[in-house]
Amino acid sequence: MGLVLTSIAILEEQLKQERAARISAEGALTRFRDVVKTEAEQKKHLSERILAAMMSAPDAMALFDENDLLVAANKAYLSANGDGENRIEIGMSRLDILKKAALTGLIDFNGKTAQDWFDETAPNWRSEDFGESTLQTTDGKWFRITTRKTKFGDSVTYRVDITAEKMRALELEQARKRADIASSAKSAFLANMSHEIRTPMNGVIGMAELLAETDLDEEQSLFANTIRNSGEALLTIINDILDYSKIEAGQMELFPEPFNLEEMVLDCVRLLQSKANDKHLDLLLDYDMFLPTGFVGDVGRIRQVLLNLISNAIKFTQTGFVLIRVVGVTANDTDYKIHIAVEDTGIGIPSAKQAQVFSEFKQVDHSENRKLEGTGLGLAISKKLVEKMGGVMWLDSEQDKGSVFGFKIGLKSQTDEYYRQPTAPKEIYNIMIVDDLEQNRTILKKQLGALNLHAYEYSNVDDAVAAFKNGTPCDMVITDHQMPEQTGEQLAIQIRELGFKGPIFMLSSDLRNLKMSSANAGCFTAILQRPSLRDELYKSLNCVFDASELGGQPMLVESSALCNLENLPVLLAEDNKTNQLVFRQMTKGLNLNLTVCGDGPDTVAQYQKIMPKIVFMDISMPGFDGDEATRQIRDIEKMNNMPPTPIIALTAHAMAGDRDRFISAGMDDYLAKPLKKKLVYEMLERFSPTLAPEQQL
Ligand code: ADP
Numbered sequence: 090m091g092l093v094l095t096s097i098a099i100l101e102e103q104l105k106q107e108r109a110a111r112i113s114a115e116g117a118l119t120r121f122r123d124v125v126k127t128e129a130e131q132k133k134h135l136s137e138r139i140l141a142a143m144m145s146a147p148d149a150m151a152l153f154d155e156n157d158l159l160v161a162a163n164k165a166y167l168s169a170n171g172d173g174e175n176r177i178e179i180g181m182s183r184l185d186i187l188k189k190a191a192l193t194g195l196i197d198f199n200g201k202t203a204q205d206w207f208d209e210t211a212p213n214w215r216s217e218d219f220g221e222s223t224l225q226t227t228d229g230k231w232f233r234i235t236t237r238k239t240k241f242g243d244s245v246t247y248r249v250d251i252t253a254e255k256m257r258a259l260e261l262e263q264a265r266k267r268a269d270i271a272s273s274a275k276s277a278f279l280a281n282m283s284h285e286i287r288t289p290m291n292g293v294i295g296m297a298e299l300l301a302e303t304d305l306d307e308e309q310s311l312f313a314n315t316i317r318n319s320g321e322a323l324l325t326i327i328n329d330i331l332d333y334s335k336i337e338a339g340q341m342e343l344f345p346e347p348f349n350l351e352e353m354v355l356d357c358v359r360l361l362q363s364k365a366n367d368k369h370l371d372l373l374l375d376y377d378m379f380l381p382t383g384f385v386g387d388v389g390r391i392r393q394v395l396l397n398l399i400s401n402a403i404k405f406t407q408t409g410f411v412l413i414r415v416v417g418v419t420a421n422d423t424d425y426k427i428h429i430a431v432e433d434t435g436i437g438i439p440s441a442k443q444a445q446v447f448s449e450f451k452q453v454d455h456s457e458n459r460k461l462e463g464t465g466l467g468l469a470i471s472k473k474l475v476e477k478m479g480g481v482m483w484l485d486s487e488q489d490k491g492s493v494f495g496f497k498i499g500l501k502s503q504t505d506e507y508y509r510q511p512t513a514p515k516e517i518y519n520i521m522i523v524d525d526l527e528q529n530r531t532i533l534k535k536q537l538g539a540l541n542l543h544a545y546e547y548s549n550v551d552d553a554v555a556a557f558k559n560g561t562p563c564d565m566v567i568t569d570h571q572m573p574e575q576t577g578e579q580l581a582i583q584i585r586e587l588g589f590k591g592p593i594f595m596l597s598s599d600l601r602n603l604k605m606s607s608a609n610a611g612c613f614t615a616i617l618q619r620p621s622l623r624d625e626l627y628k629s630l631n632c633v634f635d636a637s638e639l640g641g642q643p644m645l646v647e648s649s650a651l652c653n654l655e656n657l658p659v660l661l662a663e664d665n666k667t668n669q670l671v672f673r674q675m676t677k678g679l680n681l682n683l684t685v686c687g688d689g690p691d692t693v694a695q696y697q698k699i700m701p702k703i704v705f706m707d708i709s710m711p712g713f714d715g716d717e718a719t720r721q722i723r724d725i726e727k728m729n730n731m732p733p734t735p736i737i738a739l740t741a742h743a744m745a746g747d748r749d750r751f752i753s754a755g756m757d758d759y760l761a762k763p764l765k766k767k768l769v770y771e772m773l774e775r776f777s778p779t780l781a782p783e784q785q786l
Contacts, residue, residue, distance in 0.1 A: 293763070343387040347384070348386065360396065371526055375414045480497050564591050569597075659683050672769070693721045
């Protein structure tokens with residue numbers, strides 16, 4: 090009995106457990122059904138919400154299937170073409186919709202016919218070419234149409250009204266155009282103003298210069314010189330103001346191009362050499378021995394900055410020297426940081442005033458400055474130019490001791506123009522350097538050191554002669570010309586008398602005033618302009634031992650100042666009668682064979698007739714201008730296999746950077762009007778054909 094009871098209890102327990110399990114499974118099923126139902130409802134609800142949002146969106150939206158048939162679209166899309174025949178309906182193809190849009194007359198076809206517009210536009214609307222396009226309607230509205238593909242192969246198109254955005258862009262564009270017109274008008278005004286002022290100034294300064302050279306009493310000569318000096322001062326002011334306003338107007342552009350840095354620095358030195366000579370100042374150049382010469386940069390602007398610094402240094406120095414140092418450091422093979430410093434032994438600038446010299450119209454108030462003309466704009470312009478080139482400018486000065494103005498700019502070097510390692514002739518090793526100025530001796534020693542030559546330095550002729558007598562080894566002598574006690578000429582005479590047969594070079598910064606008897610000149614092997622390119626000195630050294638014998642006339646004379654220009658055929662192309670007269674008068678003493686013509690065609694005709702050795706070419710001339718005349722002359726030369734004739738542009742439009750423009754137009758250099766006698770002479774001397782050695786000195 091007991092066993093039966095136990096079995097029933099077990100059975101009941103099993104039944105209980107099975108019931109509980111069934112109830113729990115039914116509960117799970119119901120819950121599952123509930124979840125599925127809610128999710129389906131939620132999905133439906135969500136799609137309805139999305140559809141409602143799409144319908145009420147202000148921008149047009151449409152959904153196309155993979156066959157490009159319209160599946161859904163909102164009100165903004167459907168109503169775009171209006172009712173009636175052109176109505177858009179679900180199920181239409183994208184191209185049909187486009188065709189209908191074309192026929193409504195709502196779209197601005199930009200002068201095209203509806204058919205042409207459709208043919209042009211249709212390919213862009215194919216569903217595989219998705220992207221963005223803009224559309225203008227005849228009521229002046231603009232729309233951006235964007236189409237994107239969905240992951241189901243459908244494509245959705247949005248059309249957004251961008252009229253306000255377009256209008257703003259249009260206004261901005263118009264404002265930019267107006268600003269461009271105003272700024273080019275300003276540039277043209279500046280250039281014209283420069284031209285208009287320079288032309289009459291040419292008459293004033295040129296004539297005053299000529300007048301000052303005639304027989305005048307003291308008072309008259311004072312008046313004539315005052316007119317000339319004031320005219321020149323006025324021109325400097327005009328140039329500075331023009332440059333400054335260009336920088337301020339943001340119109341200063343840089344034109345980087347390959348150039349030779351050493352030649353450019355030397356050009357600046359030579360240009361200002363006569364000013365330094367007038368004040369008996371030594372103008373020295375120390376170009377880093379290991380720095381290449383070929384770089385890429387805006388040579389016109391770098392020259393402008395350097396000229397400003399050197400002319401300031403000369404202006405504010407009464408005795409001593411002005412030394413230009415060019416050094417460079419390189420981070421890799423092509424990127425150089427070039428440091429150019431101009432050091433003088435002048436009046437200096439008190440430390441409290443140093444910051445202000447770079448500001449506009451700021452001059453240090455000292456007696457020197459009151460005597461000297463200037464605008465106080467030069468350094469402000471230079472600093473801005475250097476900064477525009479990505480560089481910095483600096484100043485180090487001590488009152489009454491001197492100043493160093495310098496700037497640092499980054500320039501890329503040109504590998505093909507790398508400075509080649511020079512060599513010295515094997516016959517020389519020991520060189521005697523005689524110069525009263527320590528800086529000059531140091532520079533020369535460095536230059537000779539690069540050739541592995543050994544230099545003995547002497548600061549005066551007596552010491553050099555004594556050393557020579559004492560048997561100091563000497564294969565060659567390089568001497569300065571003007572020294573306090575005895576000159577280089579006297580040194581040469583003495584050591585030749587002592588039987589020295591080797592080469593003697595003289596370096597002079599004032600070849601123009603070098604007067605020497607031919608007997609004394611015969612003591613020298615070469616007379617060179619100082620400073621000169623490192624290469625020129627090395628070339629001259631190497632030439633010496635090519636000469637069959639020493640003595641007689643110096644074989645190298647680095648100055649055409651000593652040339653005779655008599656009867657040199659020169660062509661002047663200049664339409665302005667006053668300027669013609671100024672040029673004639675200026676060159677009267679040289680007895681040139683001068684032909685003058687007043688327009689472009691006549692210039693070319695005269696060129697062919699007289700075959701001049703030098704042409705001075707005005708730029709603005711009737712017929713055709715100087716650029717065209719130069720082009721024609723260069724063509725004639727090429728056709729006839731003739732060497733190019735030096736052509737010097739004459740221009741009243743002298744903006745900085747012009748020299749490079751003229752050179753690229755086929756000319757050799759340029760002179761800014763008003764013409765200056767000294768500069769005209771320098772050009773004639775520089776470009777006149779080299780004469781045979783016996784005609785020199
Ligand atoms: P400007 O030379 O036309 O007066 P700058 O801007 O070139 O104008 O120079 C501003 C001032 O800086 C000069 O007037 C002068 O007082 C001072 N200055 C410039 N360079 C030197 C220098 N090398 N030595 C002494 N003072 C100088």
